[in-house]
Amino acid sequence: MVLKNRFISCCGFVLLLALTPILSATPRLGLATTALTVSIVPGQNGPAQSIDASNLGDGSLNLSATSAVSWLSPSIGAPHACSLKGNCIPVQIALQTSSLAAGVYTGIVTVSDPNAVDAPQFVTVTVLVGGNVPANLEYFVPPNGSASSTFTTGGAVTTNISNNTPWLAIAASGTGSFEFGIPVPYTVTATAQNGMATGDYNGSIAVSGSSFAPDNKTIAVVMHVTTSPILQPNPASIAFRIAQGANKQTDYVVASNGGQGTLSISGVTASVSSGTWLSAQTVSGNASLVSIVADPTGLSPGAYQGTVTIASNTANSSVAVPVALNVVAQTPPVAAAGGVVNNGTFASGESLAQGDIVALFGDQLTYGDPQQAGSLPLPNILGGTQVLVNGQAAPVYYVSPGQINFEIPIDAAAGDAIVQVVRNSQTGNTAYLNIQVSEPRFITNGGTYAIMTTPNGVLTGIPSHPVSGGDVVVIYTIGLGPTSPPVASGTASPSSPLAAFDPTTVLACFGNNTPFSPPPCVNPQFAGLTPSFVGLYQINVAIPQGLASGNIPFSFTVNGVASDVVQLAVQ
DSSP, rough: OOOOOOTTOOOOHHHHHOOOGGGGTTOOOSSOSSSEEEEEOOSSOOOEEEEEESSSSSSSOOEEEEETTEEEEEEEEEOOEEEESSEEEEEEEEOOOOTSSSEEEEEEEEEEETTTTSSSHHHHEEEEESSSSOEEEEEOOOOOOEEEEEEESSOOOEEOOTOOTTTTTEEEEOOOSSTTTTEEEEEEEOOTTTTTSSEEEEEEEEOOOEEEEEEOOOOEEEEEEESSSEEEESSSEEEEEEEETTOOEEEEEEEEOOOOOOOOOOEEEEESSSSSSEEEETTTTTTEEEEEEEEEEOOOOOEEEEEEEEESSSSSSSEEEEEEEEEEEOOOOOOEEEEEEETTTTTTTOOOOTTOEEEEEEEEEHHHHOEEESSSSSSEEEEOOOOTTTTOOOOOEOOOOOEEEOOOOOTTOOEEEEEEEEETTTTTOOEEEEEEEEEEEOOOTEEEEEEEOOOTSSSEEEEBBBBBBTOOOEEEEEEEOBSSOOOOOTSSSOOOBBOOOOOOGEEEEESBBBBOOOEEEOOOEEEOTTTSSSOEEHHHHHHHOHHHHHHEEEEEEEEEEEOEEEEEEEE
């Protein structure tokens, strides 16, 4: 599970980077893709793969490629002309899979250049030995409910559903469904239609026409329509990546009820083929939350598989959650290319603001347990881990093996920049980011609605609590940039005087923007940093009268720089 940890209680977190001569004449690695999926006939080597690398910076690349799994053999090919900047350098990957039994295997190719920004990068290679089309599918659904699953074929196929099964449907998803040799995901949906009694319903799907022979088979499908509870684990599988000798890690599965009645968890058990590295239990006080712990103590680098089984009173009785543990050799900390993002949208490729709240994703960022700063001002080192923005230490809010939350220094220069992680005095790679004076972003509630409250702190602007004309709301945001008076990086914003913007430089706009009917836009009553927090801004604004009921688009600008767009529920 990817953790997207936001600010909590006392502190905020922000990241800023700037353009300096550090980037002069420095190469920057770009890869055309970082993931491959290949279907392979058992007993055969898979077709060779090639990924283009390019230099997005200056100077020249000097690439190498390695893999820790024996069935992946990467090498660097000769440069060739391409549409990207300069020549492309192919990373060639031989798939030596003839000895692999039928199943799904995942390996990592590491593409490195010690002098490049955004290096190393990792290519995840998944091979489907024997293909991914299942022999059977089983669904549990309540009356009038539905359930779905996906599988991947080696290319486009023809699917025929057996007669008298109107409750079954299949469709290709994603792109490339009519291209030869391109893996295609298919979604199968079983729906208990109106009037269907409880019981078991059987059908089948014939898959044909694939150039990859193992795809061509008939899938037996059964749908159980039941009024009992139905156990649904989320996520359906767990994967850990832990450095050898590092601390154990914990992830969580939520056991929810997709059916009727009341779900009751009766037990949780963990099993592995060898060793005792996996354990699991329900969380005290929350019986529907299962904690899963992977402990790499004593394990050598390699891939380990286990299962957590959740037993319950449901129609599907017990559900197995596959758990994968990848123990890797210790390396310097790695900041992922494209993994330095704002903590509002988490969108890769967006610029960041001076004083922004930022999440940095990567690998081996700490070997200890996750830690969060407990007081202000924020420290520059937390749990032995430090973040440098163009060599300047940044305030750190949160550290875990795969994520750091920090504040971009408010005085960082605008432009292209690099960030590095230092773990226990060991300096990691450099990763690219772009900094602007302001890049305003909402903090969202599930990605659709902004987090906003009434003056009394009640969530509003959502369907269960819509706003009305004349309401005053407090909208929480990030990335607005320097205020007056300025607030030093890592320190709490004062309550007197307030760190604010001139309200006439901020516009909140409600509704669709069309050439003939621009949306109503108003200046806020207040826009600035939230007192006692780091990097957290708020906009206090009165909702205009006369807005249409329902969900409407909502955005704002700061000195002409536009935010993202969210939905606002209006009554």
